Amino acid sequence: MVKSSYWWIIPVLFIVFGVLCPLFNLFTFSGGFEFNVIKENANIIFFTIKQAFISSFFTMLLGLPGAYLVARTKMNGFLKSLFRVLSSVPFVLPGITVSMGFLLAFGKEGLLTKLLNFLGYKERILFTFTAVILGHIFYNFPLFIRIVGETWEKIDGALIEASKIDGANNFKALFFIEFPILLSSILKAFFLTYVYTFTSFSIVLILGGIKFSTIEVSIYMYTRILFDFKSAFTLATFQMIFISIFAYFVNLKKESFQSGKVKKEKFPKWGYLYLILIFLFLFVPLFYSFFSGFLTYGGGFGIENFRRLFSLKLAQFIGTDIKSLILYSLLLPLLSTLIVISIASIASYYSVKGKKLDYLLMIPAAVSPVTIAFSYILLRISPFNSLILVYSLISLPIVYGLIESGWQTINFEVEEAALLDGANFWILNTKIRFPLIKYHLLTAIVYAFTISLGEMSATITISEPPISTFSIAIYRLLSSRKISEARALNTIYNLIVFVLFGLIEYLRNKNNKRR
Amino acid sequence: MRKMIILVFVIFSLVLFSNGLTIYTYDSFVSGIGQKVIPVFEKMYGCKVNLLSFGDAGAVLSRLIFEKQNPRADIIIGLDQALLKKAVDNGLIEKYTPININLLKYPEFLNEFAVPYDFGSIALVYNKEKVKNPPKSFQDLLKSEYKGKIVVEDPRTSSTGLSFLLWTIAVYKDKYLDFWNNFKKNILSITPGWDEAFEMLESGEADIMVSYATDGAYSYYYYNSVKFVPIILSEGAFVQVEYASLVKNSKNKELAKRFLEFILMEEFQKEIPLNQWMFPVTDVKLPEAFQYVPKIDKILEIDNSIYGKLEEILKEWSKVVIGG
Numbered sequence: 001m002v003k004s005s006y007w008w009i010i011p012v013l014f015i016v017f018g019v020l021c022p023l024f025n026l027f028t029f030s031g032g033f034e035f036n037v038i039k040e041n042a043n044i045i046f047f048t049i050k051q052a053f054i055s056s057f058f059t060m061l062l063g064l065p066g067a068y069l070v071a072r073t074k075m076n077g078f079l080k081s082l083f084r085v086l087s088s089v090p091f092v093l094p095g096i097t098v099s100m101g102f103l104l105a106f107g108k109e110g111l112l113t114k115l116l117n118f119l120g121y122k123e124r125i126l127f128t129f130t131a132v133i134l135g136h137i138f139y140n141f142p143l144f145i146r147i148v149g150e151t152w153e154k155i156d157g158a159l160i161e162a163s164k165i166d167g168a169n170n171f172k173a174l175f176f177i178e179f180p181i182l183l184s185s186i187l188k189a190f191f192l193t194y195v196y197t198f199t200s201f202s203i204v205l206i207l208g209g210i211k212f213s214t215i216e217v218s219i220y221m222y223t224r225i226l227f228d229f230k231s232a233f234t235l236a237t238f239q240m241i242f243i244s245i246f247a248y249f250v251n252l253k254k255e256s257f258q259s260g261k262v263k264k265e266k267f268p269k270w271g272y273l274y275l276i277l278i279f280l281f282l283f284v285p286l287f288y289s290f291f292s293g294f295l296t297y298g299g300g301f302g303i304e305n306f307r308r309l310f311s312l313k314l315a316q317f318i319g320t321d322i323k324s325l326i327l328y329s330l331l332l333p334l335l336s337t338l339i340v341i342s343i344a345s346i347a348s349y350y351s352v353k354g355k356k357l358d359y360l361l362m363i364p365a366a367v368s369p370v371t372i373a374f375s376y377i378l379l380r381i382s383p384f385n386s387l388i389l390v391y392s393l394i395s396l397p398i399v400y401g402l403i404e405s406g407w408q409t410i411n412f413e414v415e416e417a418a419l420l421d422g423a424n425f426w427i428l429n430t431k432i433r434f435p436l437i438k439y440h441l442l443t444a445i446v447y448a449f450t451i452s453l454g455e456m457s458a459t460i461t462i463s464e465p466p467i468s469t470f471s472i473a474i475y476r477l478l479s480s481r482k483i484s485e486a487r488a489l490n491t492i493y494n495l496i497v498f499v500l501f502g503l504i505e506y507l508r509n510k511n512n513k514r515r
Numbered sequence: 516m517r518k519m520i521i522l523v524f525v526i527f528s529l530v531l532f533s534n535g536l537t538i539y540t541y542d543s544f545v546s547g548i549g550q551k552v553i554p555v556f557e558k559m560y561g562c563k564v565n566l567l568s569f570g571d572a573g574a575v576l577s578r579l580i581f582e583k584q585n586p587r588a589d590i591i592i593g594l595d596q597a598l599l600k601k602a603v604d605n606g607l608i609e610k611y612t613p614i615n616i617n618l619l620k621y622p623e624f625l626n627e628f629a630v631p632y633d634f635g636s637i638a639l640v641y642n643k644e645k646v647k648n649p650p651k652s653f654q655d656l657l658k659s660e661y662k663g664k665i666v667v668e669d670p671r672t673s674s675t676g677l678s679f680l681l682w683t684i685a686v687y688k689d690k691y692l693d694f695w696n697n698f699k700k701n702i703l704s705i706t707p708g709w710d711e712a713f714e715m716l717e718s719g720e721a722d723i724m725v726s727y728a729t730d731g732a733y734s735y736y737y738y739n740s741v742k743f744v745p746i747i748l749s750e751g752a753f754v755q756v757e758y759a760s761l762v763k764n765s766k767n768k769e770l771a772k773r774f775l776e777f778i779l780m781e782e783f784q785k786e787i788p789l790n791q792w793m794f795p796v797t798d799v800k801l802p803e804a805f806q807y808v809p810k811i812d813k814i815l816e817i818d819n820s821i822y823g824k825l826e827e828i829l830k831e832w833s834k835v836v837i838g839g
Binding site: 096103104107108109126127202206210211212217218221223224225227228229295316319374377378457460461462465478483 | 541542543545546547550567568569570571573574576577578580581582601605669670671672674677699702703704705706707710711713714715717718719720733792825826829830833836837838
């Protein structure tokens with residue numbers, strides 16, 4: 001078997017020293033547990049648990065058909081690329097951009113409101129529970145397309161063929177052959193969605209109107225308005241333990257995977273209806289948020305915001321010059337991407353081999369970045385190191401999920417064969433293991449990079465000159481009421497994200513053609 | 516030997532001096548008024564000022580609490596009444612009254628722990644193209660014609676929202692929950708912060724939002740038009756006063772005290788209106804744009820003890836408004 005089998009200790013140490021120890025220190029600093037807080041927030045806790053479940057359920061319901069279409073059907077190449085790029089983007093966009101897109105699309109003058117009215121549906125969607133669910137689906141949809149879809153594409157078509165020879169119809173093959181193999185990927189995507197909707201903050205507040213509130217809102221209140229850190233960290237710890245326990249139980253033993261070339265079916269008729277629905281309800285808000293940079297003060301449309309942005313003395317807002325802004329906006333995300341990819345690759349490799357690590361690696365998703373930031377401040381870790389650590393941590397859960405679903409598609413017999421042929425550790429990794437999961441890896445890299453680049457709350461809490469990043473510039477513009485300029489800059493950020501995801505798609509198509 | 520001691524002392528004080536003054540403040544101070552006034556002070560005293568920000572004023576205060584054992588900042592700028600109370604209760608700041616305090620035009624802002632540097636009133640801002648008959652009083656806000664048209668910030672996450680809640684307490688005293696109970700039917704949404712509320716006003720989703728009295732002046736100055744008009748309700752204004760304080764165990768106390776005096780000087784105060792979009796606290800000329808700021812006829816006071824009961828108040832508020 002694999003020789004150096006103690007590598008899994010690295011991700012464990014990373015979580016223990018990167019999150020658990022600093023948080024424990026913070027916890028003792030703020031005075032331990034405050035049990036009353038759990039009781040007082042019982043309603044909010046209950047609502048949080050419930051809404052996350054409903055949100056994840058519907059995200060799955062909409063995500064799975066998408067994953068199927070992308071992976072198992074002969075979808076038009078351009079349409080497929082477009083769908084894949086668009087569905088990947090929302091996840092890395094800041095909450096305010098997303099809710100802005102929704103406000104415009106479902107608002108009084110919004111395209112979707114008009115469409116719904118035209119179809120005879122007059123109820124308002126904004127400021128209802130439906131809006132919250134839609135917002136959450138929009139955000140977490142890519143988890144299913146990416147994690148489940150990429151794995152699905154690797155299921156050996158022969159397996160399905162064989163089942164058909166044995167008399168199974170399409171439906172039976174799907175349920176009894178493919179789903180069991182996909183189950184652990186589906187659970188992973190479901191679980192990640194659950195965690196991200198559990199800790200949702202601005203979508204619930206902005207789109208839900210006045211009736212809804214989550215644990216994260218209470219944590220924010222205790223830290224930022226009341227300065228009652230004891231209550232805040234009791235809730236944060238509760239959240240963390242809850243998520244960890246959940247992660248421990250949804251982590252299934254993996255089915256043995258038979259990897260090969262997937263069988264592609266004809267693109268089904270319902271697929272068109274599905275795509276139309278997705279484009280309308282999920283991508284129209286995305287277009288709105290993308291184009292919000294062109295909405296000028298008072299409601300016009302034009303490039304005025306960009307003119308304002310470029311005529312600003314930007315140095316004033318970023319606290320340093322443009323050169324260091326670009327340097328740090330690239331350097332910090334790149335370094336953290338390197339770290340998170342290494343950590344997640346090791347961890348997920350061992351997880352696929354049967355080591356239970358999920359409940360540890362999901363912890364960062366259950367702690368808000370600001371809490372981690374404060375725990376580093378308390379330990380007086382330098383801003384540069386803190387930021388790299390925070391970025392690696394916040395992208396760890398999704399990167400882990402992506403790479404793990406990659407490892408799952410590998411037939412590990414290949415490894416053993418290679419070892420028999422005398423391959424050393426280096427060759428095994430560079431020639432055998434990693435090339436097999438290169439798309440998973442590439443996707444994970446882009447997610448790690450864009451999540452780091454877009455992180456705002458911890459970045460603001462930690463950084464000081466000369467460190468300044470893109471997201472600080474956006475925040476500073478917003479806080480100085482330079483809304484128009486902030487929107488323009490945000491549109492530029494969206495553009496970068498689109499280009500990066502477009503690039504993966506391009507590389508992938510190019511490679512596929514060559515084959 | 517003695518020469519040595521003197522030499523060491525000189526070097527030591529040089530090191531101290533070259534360390535300069537460290538000021539913690541909120542972000543918009545750094546990118547706004549800070550750019551104007553800090554160079555003036557540096558020139559005045561031949562020193563270096565290190566102006567740092569970590570988000571909004573609440574975030575900066577949290578930072579100070581975490582660094583209490585070994586403070587790095589000499590001065591904190593940006594505490595409003597509620598935050599100032601927290602800072603005092605946590606033993607983070609030191610009493611100091613600048614020698615030029617007599618320049619202060621409003622004795623009601625005096626506080627032995629802090630120097631006020633600007634103030635402004637919370638207001639309701641409405642879209643004049645859509646609201647033909649704007650509310651004039653809190654009672655008006657309850658009218659059914661505004662149903663689903665008003666957006667407010669969440670007091671649990673936004674200082675603007677908290678100030679608005681305090682305004683209702685200043686008006687209705689211990690009956691404020693009755694007001695909210697009636698008012699909530701008119702609220703379209705509660706946003707986490709000011710930005711989102713503004714987005715909703717601008718996109719035409721909401722017609723009225725909770726904001727600041729200087730909004731009209733701001734939009735006149737930057738966009739030459741006043742589409743969103745501020746109103747101060749007739750019951751009286753609730754003003755947010757912003758303070759600067761000396762951090763306890765500051766390493767550079769003397770220079771810090773000079774800065775707190777500098778805050779009341781004309782060089783600092785004259786920059787307040789067009790950078791902070793607040794009113795200066797001393798007698799300086801106001802720019803033309805400020806004619807769009809509604810007059811403050813009456814300033815409402817709330818009992819200082821209210822600031823100590825915020826937790827209870829927020830809990831009661833969420834019970835009534837959110838229902839949980």
